[in-house]
Amino acid sequence: MVKTSVNDLALFGGEAALDEALHVGRPNIGDREQFLERINEMFDQRRLSNNGPFVRELEEKLAAFLGVKHCIAMCNATIALEITARALGLQGEVIVPSFTFVASAHALQWQEITPIFCDVDPVTHNIDPSRIESLLTPRTSGILGVHVWGRACDVDALGEIARKYHLKLMFDAAHAFACTYHGQMIGGFGDAEVFSFHATKFFNSFEGGAVTTNNDELARRLRGMRNFGFAGLDMVVDIGTNGKMSEVSAAMGLTSLESLDDFIKVNYENYLAYSRGLEDIPGVQLIKYTEKEENNYQYVVIEIDEGAAGLSRDMLVKILHAENILARRYFYPGCHQMEPYRSYFPNARLLLPETEKLTLKVLQLPTGTAVRGAEIDQICELIRFVFAHGSDIRASIARGTNA
Ligand SMILES: Cc1ncc(COP(=O)(O)O)c(C=O)c1O
Numbered sequence: 001m002v003k004t005s006v007n008d009l010a011l012f013g014g015e016a017a018l019d020e021a022l023h024v025g026r027p028n029i030g031d032r033e034q035f036l037e038r039i040n041e042m043f044d045q046r047r048l049s050n051n052g053p054f055v056r057e058l059e060e061k062l063a064a065f066l067g068v069k070h071c072i073a074m075c076n077a078t079i080a081l082e083i084t085a086r087a088l089g090l091q092g093e094v095i096v097p098s099f100t101f102v103a104s105a106h107a108l109q110w111q112e113i114t115p116i117f118c119d120v121d122p123v124t125h126n127i128d129p130s131r132i133e134s135l136l137t138p139r140t141s142g143i144l145g146v147h148v149w150g151r152a153c154d155v156d157a158l159g160e161i162a163r164k165y166h167l168k169l170m171f172d173a174a175h176a177f178a179c180t181y182h183g184q185m186i187g188g189f190g191d192a193e194v195f196s197f198h199a200t201k202f203f204n205s206f207e208g209g210a211v212t213t214n215n216d217e218l219a220r221r222l223r224g225m226r227n228f229g230f231a232g233l234d235m236v237v238d239i240g241t242n243g244k245m246s247e248v249s250a251a252m253g254l255t256s257l258e259s260l261d262d263f264i265k266v267n268y269e270n271y272l273a274y275s276r277g278l279e280d281i282p283g284v285q286l287i288k289y290t291e292k293e294e295n296n297y298q299y300v301v302i303e304i305d306e307g308a309a310g311l312s313r314d315m316l317v318k319i320l321h322a323e324n325i326l327a328r329r330y331f332y333p334g335c336h337q338m339e340p341y342r343s344y345f346p347n348a349r350l351l352l353p354e355t356e357k358l359t360l361k362v363l364q365l366p367t368g369t370a371v372r373g374a375e376i377d378q379i380c381e382l383i384r385f386v387f388a389h390g391s392d393i394r395a396s397i398a399r400g401t402n403a
Pocket of ligand 1: 044076077078079100101103104146172174175195197198208209
């Protein structure tokens with residue numbers, strides 16, 4: 001239904017724009033027949049886990065695709081981050097952005113490594129290297145950069161700081177599968193990089209993840225730690241955990257890999273449709289991806305400047321949710337505002353002004369193969385309508401018509 005007055009908004013009693021809820025991160029699903037064939041093969045071979053043939057095939061294909069020596073598949077990125085931090089010998093304090101999914105910080109804190117939150121660059125949304133040196137202490141052992149939205153961190157600047165202060169450098173590349181930095185696939189930078197293949201990621205293995213590295217010794221440790229520290233049938237040489245990827249996940253990963261180009265193409269087309277649909281709305285900016293780098297375009301992210309737009313990001317979220325468009329406020333409110341970090345560092349926000357601003361401005365819109373072009377047009381029209389009627393909406397809310 002076309003909205004002609006603010007009373008048509010579902011928040012004020014109108015009909016919702018979509019009949020069914022449209023989520024951010026609905027899974028992309030590749031060729032079902034291929035997947036089911038692999039599952040049959042898996043049952044025939046009776047190999048369900050423990051470094052089975054699909055896991056090994058996936059690791060080989062991913063390493064070749066990413067141009068990196070070693071790929072170690074894991075059950076998810078959170079465990080992969082934990083295992084990598086441990087295998088690198090991280091301890092004490094590690095510098096990490098707060099503008100990230102909470103798993104980046106939890107993976108450290110889970111091992112009693114203190115995450116020291118560093119502010120981000122307001123344009124790239126990535127950790128700001130110029131703010132790192134002032135956060136270093138004798139306890140600092142590493143830097144965990146996050147390639148937010150698949151746009152690479154300033155890898156060179158981070159590498160320089162890591163070298164200068166003898167710190168380990170690892171990357172949370174959960175967003176960054178099939179993205180490049182200076183034309184080279186993310187995966188081989190720093191000491192190690194960690195990918196997520198969670199169902200909400202454009203490339204998924206149901207649950208899953210991988211660590212990539214060019215360091216032979218680190219790869220050997222990661223493989224051991226992923227499997228309880230075993231180095232032979234009855235020989236445990238290190239502390240370890242269970243970080244193994246199952247065969248069913250690897251089968252899904254292999255199937256997703258075969259559709260990778262199609263997924264990226266759809267994401268790119270969706271991104272272009274959003275760019276056109278949201279053009280010239282005052283106070284609304286779609287984040288940009290440079291054509292100089294490869295990106296997976298899995299994140300359609302807008303920044304809302306309340307002053308220029310006339311309405312806050314949070315008001316837009318309320319309106320969209322009522323219309324069944326379940327946009328998400330990643331990464332609100334920032335790790336530093338979540339427990340246990342909020343209690344540990346009650347004043348952290350004073351050192352994170354850009355993070356604080358971003359967490360109030362940023363909104364993710366639905367994309368992926370489950371979202372149709374007509375729905376994107378509808379979402380854009382609705383956003384345009386909302387900001388064109390900001391003062392009426394504010395007045396309706398003030399009158400309590402949404403009570
Ligand atoms: C930046 C970031 N790091 C880590 C993770 C955790 O990934 P997983 O769900 O595979 O554990 C995510 C997942 O959403 C993420 O977005």
